[in-house]
Amino acid sequence: MTTVEVTKKASRADKPTEPLIFEKQVEGQTGVDFPPLDVPKTEIPSGTVGNGINLPSFGQHDVMGHYTHLSDRNFSVDGNFYPLGSCTMKHNPRINEWAAALPGFSCLHPLQDDDTIQGALRLLYETRTMLEEIAGLHEVSLQPAAGAHGEFTALKVIKAYYADHGQSRRTVVLAADTAHGTNPASCTMCGASVQTVRTEQGQTDLEHLKEVIAHVGADNIAAFMITNPSTAGLFDVNIKEIADIIHEAGAMLYVDGANMNAMVGLIRPGDFGADAMHYNTHKTFSTPHGGGGPGSGPIAVTETLAPYLPVPQVMMADDGSFYLDRSREKTIGKVRSFIGQFGVLVRCWTYISACGPDGLKNVAETAVLNANYLAARLQDLYAMPYFNPSEGKFCAHEFVTVPRDLLDKGVTLIDIAKRMIDYGVHPPTMHWPVHDCFMVEPTETESKQALDHFVDVMRAIAEEISMDIETVQNAPLESDIARADEVGAARKPVIAFVDSE
Amino acid sequence: MDYTQLNLTHRTEMLQAIGIDHVDALFQAIPESIRCTDSLDLMPAQSELELQRSLAEMANHNHGAHDMICFMGCGAYDHFYPALVDQLISRGEFLTAYTPYQAEASQGSLQAFFEFQTQIARLTGLDIANASLYDGATAMAEAALLATNTTRRSEVLVAETIHPEYLAVLRTVLSDLNITITVLESTDGTIAPSTVKANMSDAVACVIVQSPNIWGQIEDWEGCFNIAHETPKTAAIAVCNPIACGMLKTPGECGADIATGEGQPLGNALNLGGPYLGLLAAKESFVRKMPGRLVGMTTDEEGRRAFCLTLQTREQHIRGAKATSNVCTNQGLMALRATMFMTTLGSDGLKEMAEQCWHKAHYLAKELCAIDGWKLKHEGEFFNEFTIVPPFDVTEFVNKAKSRGILPGVTACGRRMQGLSKGNDLIVAVTEKRTKQEMDTFVEFCKEVSA
Numbered sequence: 001m002t003t004v005e006v007t008k009k010a011s012r013a014d015k016p017t018e019p020l021i022f023e024k025q026v027e028g029q030t031g032v033d034f035p036p037l038d039v040p041k042t043e044i045p046s047g048t049v050g051n052g053i054n055l056p057s058f059g060q061h062d063v064m065g066h067y068t069h070l071s072d073r074n075f076s077v078d079g080n081f082y083p084l085g086s087c088t089m090k091h092n093p094r095i096n097e098w099a100a101a102l103p104g105f106s107c108l109h110p111l112q113d114d115d116t117i118q119g120a121l122r123l124l125y126e127t128r129t130m131l132e133e134i135a136g137l138h139e140v141s142l143q144p145a146a147g148a149h150g151e152f153t154a155l156k157v158i159k160a161y162y163a164d165h166g167q168s169r170r171t172v173v174l175a176a177d178t179a180h181g182t183n184p185a186s187c188t189m190c191g192a193s194v195q196t197v198r199t200e201q202g203q204t205d206l207e208h209l210k211e212v213i214a215h216v217g218a219d220n221i222a223a224f225m226i227t228n229p230s231t232a233g234l235f236d237v238n239i240k241e242i243a244d245i246i247h248e249a250g251a252m253l254y255v256d257g258a259n260m261n262a263m264v265g266l267i268r269p270g271d272f273g274a275d276a277m278h279y280n281t282h283k284t285f286s287t288p289h290g291g292g293g294p295g296s297g298p299i300a301v302t303e304t305l306a307p308y309l310p311v312p313q314v315m316m317a318d319d320g321s322f323y324l325d326r327s328r329e330k331t332i333g334k335v336r337s338f339i340g341q342f343g344v345l346v347r348c349w350t351y352i353s354a355c356g357p358d359g360l361k362n363v364a365e366t367a368v369l370n371a372n373y374l375a376a377r378l379q380d381l382y383a384m385p386y387f388n389p390s391e392g393k394f395c396a397h398e399f400v401t402v403p404r405d406l407l408d409k410g411v412t413l414i415d416i417a418k419r420m421i422d423y424g425v426h427p428p429t430m431h432w433p434v435h436d437c438f439m440v441e442p443t444e445t446e447s448k449q450a451l452d453h454f455v456d457v458m459r460a461i462a463e464e465i466s467m468d469i470e471t472v473q474n475a476p477l478e479s480d481i482a483r484a485d486e487v488g489a490a491r492k493p494v495i496a497f498v499d500s501e
Numbered sequence: 502m503d504y505t506q507l508n509l510t511h512r513t514e515m516l517q518a519i520g521i522d523h524v525d526a527l528f529q530a531i532p533e534s535i536r537c538t539d540s541l542d543l544m545p546a547q548s549e550l551e552l553q554r555s556l557a558e559m560a561n562h563n564h565g566a567h568d569m570i571c572f573m574g575c576g577a578y579d580h581f582y583p584a585l586v587d588q589l590i591s592r593g594e595f596l597t598a599y600t601p602y603q604a605e606a607s608q609g610s611l612q613a614f615f616e617f618q619t620q621i622a623r624l625t626g627l628d629i630a631n632a633s634l635y636d637g638a639t640a641m642a643e644a645a646l647l648a649t650n651t652t653r654r655s656e657v658l659v660a661e662t663i664h665p666e667y668l669a670v671l672r673t674v675l676s677d678l679n680i681t682i683t684v685l686e687s688t689d690g691t692i693a694p695s696t697v698k699a700n701m702s703d704a705v706a707c708v709i710v711q712s713p714n715i716w717g718q719i720e721d722w723e724g725c726f727n728i729a730h731e732t733p734k735t736a737a738i739a740v741c742n743p744i745a746c747g748m749l750k751t752p753g754e755c756g757a758d759i760a761t762g763e764g765q766p767l768g769n770a771l772n773l774g775g776p777y778l779g780l781l782a783a784k785e786s787f788v789r790k791m792p793g794r795l796v797g798m799t800t801d802e803e804g805r806r807a808f809c810l811t812l813q814t815r816e817q818h819i820r821g822a823k824a825t826s827n828v829c830t831n832q833g834l835m836a837l838r839a840t841m842f843m844t845t846l847g848s849d850g851l852k853e854m855a856e857q858c859w860h861k862a863h864y865l866a867k868e869l870c871a872i873d874g875w876k877l878k879h880e881g882e883f884f885n886e887f888t889i890v891p892p893f894d895v896t897e898f899v900n901k902a903k904s905r906g907i908l909p910g911v912t913a914c915g916r917r918m919q920g921l922s923k924g925n926d927l928i929v930a931v932t933e934k935r936t937k938q939e940m941d942t943f944v945e946f947c948k949e950v951s952a
Contacts, residue, residue: 042863057847074609078593104560110774119562185827191677290834294776338774356546359503
């Protein structure tokens with residue numbers, strides 16, 4: 001018997017939506033003041049002055065109120081279980097935020113001379129070398145601003161290597177049919193085309209891989225982009241063979257590091273044959289997602305590819321000081337302004353240093369344990385195509401469920417997801433990598449109590465589908481809004497507010 | 502501490518539920534040959550107290566705008582922002598939320614991004630804006646791609662006077678896409694409309710001009726964009742400074758079709774260059790080709806106002822290789838900081854800030870020019886940044902200034918600025934934060950060095 005309850009808020013009918021700042025504007029009021037000008041004025045030529053912009057403002061107390069009310073209308077890792085597959089919504093330690101806010105880090109200008117920022121460069125250098133060790137690869141670039149940006153950067157590096165070795169015709173990139181959507185999009189931005197490789201039971205289909213290589217022509221292939229563990233939540237048992245096949249074709253193995261949380265300290269991509277990979281620091285290394293960013297997507301590559309990495313690169317000189325090398329001869333150039341997502345990398349350094357080598361290993365083990373525990377507790381009600389402990393089939397740090405029996409009773413996947421919101425649980429990733437699936441990733445930082453609560457919620461929803469299906473079909477009932485009309489929003493997009501009068 | 506929360510009893514119960522004796526069983530699919538045999542070669546774990554010590558020590562080995570008088574700019578500025586920004590942004594409900602795919606659980610972030618988009622549209626004088634991109638440089642590259650994608654043309658005209666790092670990123674981004682970059686040469690630090698005219702053709706997808714430009718000079722956007730528009734469909738792209746938009750003519754007022762820029766000055770710390778946020782605004786007609794996150798206003802099933810991510814069919818997770826961009830995030834927290842900053846200041850506060858920048862920069866320029874042998878590099882108008890040429894080696898001068906606690910500006914020579922100039926040019930930025938006393942201290946120092 002489950003005893004979970006929905007999160008009763010004040011009825012949304014009684015709870016007004018928060019007005020927009022444009023509707024709260026108070027003429028003549030602002031939330032902040034300035035010191036009087038302490039220099040003589042210089043005439044501003046009228047030809048340069050604009051007609052004036054219209055940004056609303058009001059008093060400081062109401063500014064605080066506005067954003068406090070908005071924050072009350074959000075799910076978050078702090079406040080909710082957030083089992084979003086492939087997103088690794090782990091705890092965000094506040095020591096990370098404390099560190100990034102230190103004036104000695106946050107007040108540095110990116111074009112300062114190296115001798116004024118030795119502490120920051122040391123932190124970057126140590127982050128670089130720690131990420132090299134965790135990847136088992138030769139060199140890391142901290143430049144990319146996000147995972148997708150890392151993919152783009154690494155593909156550029158691979159293309160530059162081939163161009164430099166008279167193999168510019170290698171413009172085809174292979175990607176699994178379960179690949180993140182960013183993989184093919186990044187290929188397009190690099191002028192590469194994509195060929196899809198099938199997966200069978202969440203594993204790369206080796207025969208199909210060979211067929212695709214034969215069909216495309218080994219000499220035309222630049223890389224195979226693979227996510228390991230795959231987005232089906234499984235370690236690819238043939239990863240070493242895959243690496244061999246790709247290298248045999250003269251191409252590179254690229255590892256999408258989105259699922260690194262299942263591997264840190266246990267397996268190093270370099271050890272199974274990866275030539276390049278990206279990290280998502282906001283997944284594996286606990287930097288906050290912030291409602292969609294900032295991320296950071298450092299890439300790691302082999303010695304062969306290292307000469308092509310973007311500039312600048314943080315280096316240690318013979319005398320133990322640190323400097324930025326801006327003049328790598330074969331570099332692909334710059335991929336963003338300045339030095340990278342420094343503030344995010346401070347958090348990344350802090351997290352890795354908090355965990356240490358044994359802690360990182362425990363992170364991966366516990367993430368995998370938590371996922372398998374949830375899967376084991378839910379498999380009788382939520383069918384799992386790839387999970388069967390009695391046959392020795394376990395999941396990695398996340399699992400896929402296709403709850404066909406429940407759907408057949410007359411609810412949609414979205415109905416179940418929206419009902420989860422009523423119980424204070426953020427819905428998992430949906431319809432991906434296969435249709436009608438949830439992909440559930442609990443992460444290692446959830447307690448057993450939290451995991452058990454989630455099990456109770458999922459069982460309660462299954463029971464509701466049998467006993468009181470309309471409740472699930474009409475969900476969410478307790479959230480700030482009922483279901484949003486997303487179709488209408490796309491048909492007639494309103495992405496800026498226009499005053500009605 | 503690795504932040505896991507299971508004790509031994511929990512672990513035993515969980516293993517039992519799975520039906521295994523040891524956690525190793527979960528990893529049996531992985532061949533032994535590729536598993537780590539040893540611990541990673543990393544420093545041992547540090548407790549939080551030790552971390553606070555070691556981080557404070559590393560931070561203390563840095564000097565910057567917190568303990569020096571900073572006149573550095575060139576795309577990153579030491580502006581004031583109200584204390585409430587740091588306080589509000591640290592609320593876990595914002596900090597630890599994910600991309601708001603689930604509208605019903607994310608109205609807070611969604612409404613804030615919608616307000617941000619509207620503020621950026623108004624600030625730039627255009628119709629729409631996205632929820633932000635990585636930084637100013639990548640945003641400008643995305644703007645160029647937006648223009649080449651919509652016009653299906655293959656040439657991009659770029660002012661020589663844009664930030665050299667932005668040009669470098671543009672080159673990297675466009676290098677595999679069969680798009681030609683033509684750099685427009687400047688005359689006395691700005692782009693003459695006649696130069697745009699001389700380079701125009703039917704193949705030109707867009708004309709990109711930054712104002713104030715890398716030298717601090719205010720460009721003739723109107724003149725350049727009028728020429729661009731003589732060729733149908735060619736997009737006029739303005740790279741702007743959002744603080745300047747609070748006072749100067751906006752991109753929209755000058756005829757820009759797309760505006761882009763670095764959003765850092767809006768409530769974000771210097772952070773050694775990141776995380777920042779890229780701004781991208783455009784005319785309504787570009788809405789279905791815009792890269793990046795867009796939040797739309799809609800209603801819920803009960804007729805209530807609601808917000809959701811919209812036009813996701815442009816995006817990579819739906820469109821894959823055919824997406825408008827591979828960007829799958831925005832700089833959420835940075836955009837939140839920016840919107841909080843703009844809401845606190847409003848038009849009046851932003852105008853006050855911009856005007857103080859103007860007056861202070863002009864005061865300092867005047868004082869520096871009064872020193873024997875010092876002169877401005879250009880004659881045109883500037884906003885909060887100008888290029889001064891002292892009568893001696895500027896690198897040595899910068900070193901002396903550092904030892905006196907002054908960051909006097911950005912030297913235009915050398916690799917850091919991609920070889921922008923060979924001369925003794927010093928690009929000096931003055932924000933509202935610099936006091937008359939600080940500027941006078943700097944001027945006294947310059948006089949001393951000059952004497």
